[in-house]
Amino acid sequence: MIRDQIRQIVTDATANAQSAGHLPSIKFPPIEIQRPNQPEHGDYSSNVALLASSAIRKSSGQKANPRQIAQSIVDHIETGELVGGVELAGPGFINFRLHESWLQKNLLSVIEQGADFGAIDRGNGQRWQVEYVSANPTGPLHYGGGRNAVLGDTLANVLEAAGYEVQREFYVNDGGSQIQLFIESLYVCYLQLCEEMGGAPKRDVERPEGAYQGAYMQDYARVVRERVGDRLAHLEPAEAKEGLREIGREIVVTDIKDELATVGVTFDRWFSEKSLYDEGLVDRLLNDLSDRGEVIKRDGALWFLASKYPGNEKDEVVVRSNGAPTYFASDIAYHYDKFFRRKFDQVINVWAVDHQGHIPRMGAVMRALDLDPERLRILLYNLVKLIRDGQEVKMSKRSGDFLTVREVVEEVGPDAVRFMLLTTSPESSIEFDMSLAVQSKNENRVFYVQYGHARICSLLQRAAQNGHKNPEAVPEDAAEIVKLLTDPAEMTLIRRMLEMEEQIELAVERLSPHNLTYYAEDLTKTFSVFYENCQVLHTDVPPQLARARLLLVLAARTALSRVLNLMGMSAPEAM
């Protein structure tokens, strides 16, 4: 990466200045390379001299002029072909300007890398898992779940681009009380339906407390009846519910799967919580932990002693006094499975903030299992507030009052949904105004980016019509003709494109890919400026320059479609 190369140059120069006796031989602070806000300050800059100055003062008590330190470092810099200019500026910054010929040459690497443009090998093939959405299988996904889906999916994309081997997983909570309640609710709906259709005996079955009662439950009941007819209605309730379990789970999981597919989100694996009980892993682990004093019996219940571990004040019930395990019990088994059986190097769970209290407990679980807690990271995101007619609408799956992902996708399309959910940083809450979203669906910012891409495609098409032979290929003399690209708009566009690696690294480092939306807009904007300022296919443009600009346009298409694809959005050729 460019930044790393600059850092190396500074590191070497500092070491050389020290061994030449021009700088004191103290340990220098880690060298940071920044991107200046203002273009006049170069492409990269380092404040090493300023940091060194205070380090020297602290260690020796002597004053050290940062500008002099910077000058000593600058004197020892060997620029190579990457750096075209080094300046000392302000109180002691060292500014670097990339070499024009280096930029021109690397334009071609954008085209060569194609769909993999910007890939870095930070991950080194490590096995990472991203577990996301994992919504209760009790109904359609509400819009907040969509945020989880888009964050997790985009993060997984970016991790893959950064060289990690990524597995995408949805944890199906089919082992606890919520699915039980769902099945019982579904049973009531199914019975009612069968009665109405006149095919079943009347049964006096009460709707359970807190039942799921959204309109979608009726739809599910209809699907059940289409599959099995009235058969289950003739059975005794206990037996009927048992029969409904599998089919009910299957229907709702399929529904969620289809709904996620509408925003382009798919998973490598749908992991069943229930399977952890069925194979006995939960019991086995609780026994093991009990033998090791991590789990004890108290007040008739079984407790995990979380309070032994930092960040935890309370212990956690794993088996209630009535003998029913809590979801926390299966969560222990689930994470055991992730690390010991499937051997992921790193696991990232994407959770909404209302699960934040669970984070320290999971840290305790990691320690109790003798795992490095750092290997489990939680990407926490804030909630989506739904505003309708200026009022906040409380979304509740049980009451059935909520906005689904599917509804919004139908209104504004999948790309716009993803973009909206991706522009804010995860820790900010989103206020989503339904009426505004629908009104302004054609003003969604993603269309600006896609429009830029479509315009590029049409430009390349027109080039072919105008007699440019195969404008999508790199000619043999490419290395020569790119030297004709010297206009500021052209150079700025190249610079922006070559930021791709840094943008990918940034998203991975912070586990928050929202910077990509801003990068995509910036890239598009830079292209638009080039487009306004530099004609490509006009008769006034010398033929060689036109060919060079076509290469630039081709690279821009590569970069734009890459960033759109990373965000899971389409890169249309026309719109």
Place this chain on the structure above:
RNA sequence: GCGCCAGUAGCUCAGUGGAUUAGAGCGUCGCCCUGCGGAGGCGAAGGUCGCAGGUUCGAGUCCUGCCUGGCGCGCCA
């Protein structure tokens, strides 16, 4: 009460401890088509970065306290 997160332009939001002017989109007000897609480009107005201290050569960014809002502190998930 304790913990986590947020508070930046009229609205929705970016902002990685640095350089006289803190950014974007939308909205408002001006320009720019006898030239490749105007779903575009250029410009203007609009800010005591919640408040008060502190650290630093330098703070929207770090520390402390406070205010406001959200979320969490279950033998729920």
